[in-house]
Amino acid sequence: MLSAYLIVPLGYIVLAWLLPARWLRSVAVPVGAAVLGLGIAVAARVLSIGPLQAWGGVMRVDGLSALILVTVSLVVFGSSLHALGYFTVERLSALRERTYASLWAGFALTMLAVPMFANLGVVWMLVELTTLSSAFLVAFEGRRESLEAAWKYVVVVTVGVSLALLGTILLYYAAVPVLGRSFSLSWPVLLGHAGQLSVGPLRLAFLLMVIGYGTKTGLVPMHTWLPDAHSEAPAPISAMLSGCLLNTALYGILRILPIARPTLGAYPGVVLVAFGLLSLFVAAFSLRGQSHMKRLLAYSSVEHMGIVTLGFGLGAPFFAFLQMVNHTVTKAMLFYAAGNATQVTGPGIDRRKGLLASMPVTGAALLIGGLAITGAPPFNLFSSELGILRSAWAHAPWLAWVYLVLLAVVFVAFVSRLTRLVFGTQEEGGAGAASARLAIAASGPGDGDAPLDGGATEVASEDARASVRLGTVVVLLFLVAVLVLSLVTPAPLSELLKSASRILGGGA
């Protein structure tokens, strides 16, 4: 089953160069659905019979891996559906269709593979490959800014993730006294000897791995690439970057945590709390200045990865995982909705008011999703953020206060930006900006400075409407998921969260 999981996207990469280009994005939908189905099936099997193995132990999937796989699969499916509508405005050439299709599947493939492999060196390589496979997707729209974002993304993240490799080597070194000079660098082996590793090298290894994988998770101060990459990528890709790539990167840290904790005691927790709190702090104050919808969402991802990291540091893995799942669903929905809105109006919040009037479904979805993502009750993120708050209070009341104040800052900043977008009247800036954006879209990729062209606007606007209709379906699907998660945590999900939490050594 694990092999099939990887073969599906792999097969689609091959198909991307065989099938007629105009079919590709339609074929991607059943591919995405198959990935999601397999993800759920794998998780169900892990819950019923315990960790799965394949290829003689080369691949190993336990509750933690399964949880990451489910979040990745969900957004891969959502993005396959969203891309169907999203690119109708741009009218991709056959080559660009094929490029997009194979890069999309390659990106999905690498993200799915990360939590499956047991060898930590291979995990490192796969994390690095997720960067390389998504770099051209970030640059896909061909604007100068997207190329810049892609460059920054590759350079900053590669430097960061290379520190994780150094950490991995030191982890190996820390195990040499116990396991002899030569052994397999796989996490089940190391986990079996956790508690016997040498303290000095392990301490440095853990720190390097947190900085390395943390760069990719978007932890401050290594987050500088994130707002650019997430906002410049096409919306279906932004959703994948924010909704699941960050989780796969965090997985790298989570795998080490149970290996490091028995030897290092409180140290790993302190490191994670420090990075989590710093990320939350910087993100909270960066949200205020954002006038670009997708950048706002990107900074919110920094904030949420900060909260998740804080949760793990405090030893509340159940709520941290719940927060992670909630963030994935909600943020993916917001990026899809923001993508739909951008199709019609352009990226700036200031130029685009009264969204609720011009695009009722998208506007409402952004409003609900926006409230949910800030952790307002009664939505899904409220319960997980509350759980982490309780845990913070149990550790140190001052920590809980700082956390609470930062959440309040986030709420005010985010909601004030959001209401400017959703409410208000269209005359305040809708129409002019809308036609400008459509003219740009119609004049083709890589040509962002094209002069306004009235004729093209009319043609493109029909396309934009059709595209938004398709996009709305995805938004509604994810909105339903957000609302369901707000009301209940379904029993299987709860089981999966508990199973993942047990691996991190915490009760539910």
Next chain:
Amino acid sequence: MSASQAISSLVAAGTIITALSVLGTRYFRSQLWSYVWQSVILAAYTAVVAVLAGHLELFWAAGITFVVRAVLIPAILLRVARALPGRREEALIMSTASSLLVGVVLVVLSALVVSAFATPTVYPALLAGLSVTLCGLFLSASRPEAFPQLLGLLQIENGQFLVTVGLTPGLPIINELVVLFDLVVLVVVIGVLIRLMTSRYASGNTATLDSLKG
């Protein structure tokens, strides 16, 4: 001083000199050649450790390292360099002499850090590994043009390989293979990005890409 220590000291000196010489020039070809020599020294060192430590698996690692780091990657880089509009870096934030000075400071710093905990047997490899990594980091952070930034990334990986061979020669070869595979993909992806940049904007200067802020 034993033979193995003498050899690792020589290797450390060689890799550090090549790392510094990349910092000290603005010509793409010279930078590339320094990288090639650094990789050759690495491969030779791996072979020597294979003999001295009795890890025959490391012979394979040495061979593959030579093929990938000293031949394949430089060949791709040469193609990238040919497509660049100029033969040398035009925009520098800091003169090459000052960069060199910073490089020397970084090496001294590495010596201080490493001598605090390393045993004499692993000292040279760790010193060289850390120095090369830091010089690579500094190179990719301080140069506005794309090509030296890429070389900086590659040097960081070389530095880490030195640490691996010096510290954990028993690490299974699969780990070296995945790193090399990753390096090749990295060089291809960055090479294409540099091409896109130069073909669109007639410059490999990433400093012209500065519209995304905040």
